[in-house]
Amino acid sequence: MVSKYNKMVVALVLLAILSIFTIGLEFFYFTKVDNKLVGINQLKEVRVDAKDKKSEIIDLSSRLKLEYARTEAEQEKGLMNRDSLCENCGMLFIFDSSKTLSFWMKNTLIPLDIIFIAQDGTVLNIEKANPVLNAQNDTQYPSYFSNGDAKYVLEVNQNWCEKNQILNGTKIDIQKLTP
Numbered sequence: 351m352v353s354k355y356n357k358m359v360v361a362l363v364l365l366a367i368l369s370i371f372t373i374g375l376e377f378f379y380f381t382k383v384d385n386k387l388v389g390i391n392q393l394k395e396v397r398v399d400a401k402d403k404k405s406e407i408i409d410l411s412s413r414l415k416l417e418y419a420r421t422e423a424e425q426e427k428g429l430m431n432r433d434s435l436c437e438n439c440g441m442l443f444i445f446d447s448s449k450t451l452s453f454w455m456k457n458t459l460i461p462l463d464i465i466f467i468a469q470d471g472t473v474l475n476i477e478k479a480n481p482v483l484n485a486q487n488d489t490q491y492p493s494y495f496s497n498g499d500a501k502y503v504l505e506v507n508q509n510w511c512e513k514n515q516i517l518n519g520t521k522i523d524i525q526k527l528t529p
Contacts, residue, residue, distance in 0.1 A: 407471065411526040413514060414506070418529055419443040429505055430457040440506035442527055448499035454491040455479050461508035465516065466496035471524035474498045476511050502527075 415438060419425045425443055429435065445451070448469045455462075459481050466474040477494040485491060496503075502524060511517070 407521045407523050408516070409523045409526050410514075410516075411523070413438055414527070415439045416527065417441045428453075428458070429460060429462070431459065433459055435460050435507050437507065438510075440504055440510075443503040443505070444528060445501050445503075448501040450498070451496045451500045451503060452493045453477075453479070453503060453505075454493050455482055456485075456488065456491050462505045463508050463511045464494050465504040465506070465511065466498075466500040467502040467504060467522060467524060468498065469501040469524075471522045473516060473518055473520045473522065474500055475518050476516070478508055480508075 415436065417439070419428060419441055425445075428443070429441055451466060453464050458479070461481060462479045464477040464479050466477070468474055475497040479492075479494055482491050497518075504527075516522075
């Protein structure tokens with residue numbers, strides 16, 4: 351009778367050990383699978399963040415045909431007295447130092463996006479500027495200001511920024527745009 355009892359205890363112990371081992375293995379396996387899935391989801395989130403326009407540096411050199419306004423005379427003239435600007439054309443104003451800048455639309459006949467850009471290529475702000483027709487004096491032209499110290503201003507056709515997903519905070523590879 352003792353041997354039957356011992357065999358039964360040994361069998362129950364082995365069954366318990368096998369059950370614990372199976373439950374532990376399933377728990378370990380499913381936990382690892384879940385961790386792997388979480389890792390994949392986290393990786394996807396990082397990839398999405400890396401594509402965020404505010405974190406990557408955008409090269410606009412292949413998208414734009416630019417004219418440059420470097421001298422004071424070129425900057426004063428800008429895009430004045432033109433009736434059109436090709437779809438992917440623009441003018442880049444390059445200043446000697448960074449400072450708060452203001453622009454106006456005197457004698458400018460083309461609706462523009464005025465993009466104020468910091469020295470490091472960060473878009474500070476984008477202003478939509480419309481022509482003022484039949485102005486009687488200079489006080490009738492609104493002024494557009496940079497939201498901080500800008501070294502560059504890019505003027506393009508109005509709504510070009512939306513079409514090209516350029517937003518406040520976008521980083522532009524300014525070195526590829528400058529001559």
